[in-house]
Amino acid sequence: MYSTLLALHSLVRWLVLASLVFAMFRSYRGWLTQGDFTRFDNSLRHWTTTIAHIQLLLGLGLYFVSPITGYFLHNFKDAVHLREIRFFGMEHSLMMFIAILIITIGSAKAKRQQADLEKFKTTAVWFSIGFLVILSSVPWAFSPLTSRPNFRPF
Numbered sequence: 001m002y003s004t005l006l007a008l009h010s011l012v013r014w015l016v017l018a019s020l021v022f023a024m025f026r027s028y029r030g031w032l033t034q035g036d037f038t039r040f041d042n043s044l045r046h047w048t049t050t051i052a053h054i055q056l057l058l059g060l061g062l063y064f065v066s067p068i069t070g071y072f073l074h075n076f077k078d079a080v081h082l083r084e085i086r087f088f089g090m091e092h093s094l095m096m097f098i099a100i101l102i103i104t105i106g107s108a109k110a111k112r113q114q115a116d117l118e119k120f121k122t123t124a125v126w127f128s129i130g131f132l133v134i135l136s137s138v139p140w141a142f143s144p145l146t147s148r149p150n151f152r153p154f
Contacts, residue, residue: 001065002062002065002066002067005058005061005062005065006062006066006152007152007153008058009055009058009059009062010148010149010150010151010152011151011152012051012054012055012058013055013138015051015055016048016051016052016055016134017131017134019044019047019048019051019052020048020052020103020127020130020131020134021131022044022048023044023045023048023123023127024123024124024127024128024131026041026044026120027041027120027121027123027124027127028120028124030116030117030119030120031117031120031121031124034116034117035116035120036116037116037119037120041119041120041123042111042119045107045110045111045123046107048103048107048127049103049104049107052099052100052103052104052130053100053104055096055100056096056097056100059093059096063093066088068084068085068088068089069088069089069093071085071089072085072086072088072089072090073089087139088139091137092137092138092139095133095134095136095137096133096134096137098133099130099131099133099134099137100130102126102129102130102133103126103127103130105126106122106123106125106126106127106129106130107123107126109122109126110122110123110126
């Protein structure tokens with residue numbers, strides 16, 4: 001179960017990033033050109049948020065079956081001083097939760113805006129902040145202390 005959740009979580013990360021990039025592109029373009037907020041833009045906002053929520057659920061499941069976070073939770077005094085264990089036990093999970101919260105708030109605020117320009121602006125700003133938080137907390141393959149492969153096999 002652990003390896004399957006880990007592979008799914010690794011795969012869905014790319015869907016989250018791709019959908020966020022596309023949603024931000026459409027939002028900034030609509031904002032700058034003062035375009036119409038179409039049904040497609042609204043669906044993109046909704047599905048980007050939904051994909052992020054799916055990733056959150058996978059991450060929560062992974063958190064409770066991972067041997068790394070299990071060690072962190074049961075040996076907090078020692079684990080908090082170990083960079084990799086602390087990263088996955090506390091930093092990564094907290095920052096990703098904050099990022100999903102930011103994306104969710106932005107999506108809800110954009111949904112309630114009346115003017116198309118405000119919908120684009122709200123989506124662009126909130127999704128961009130969430131995107132930056134995600135980028136800062138993903139264990140990239142090039143990260144010196146928390147390196148993980150970009151793609152995991154099932």
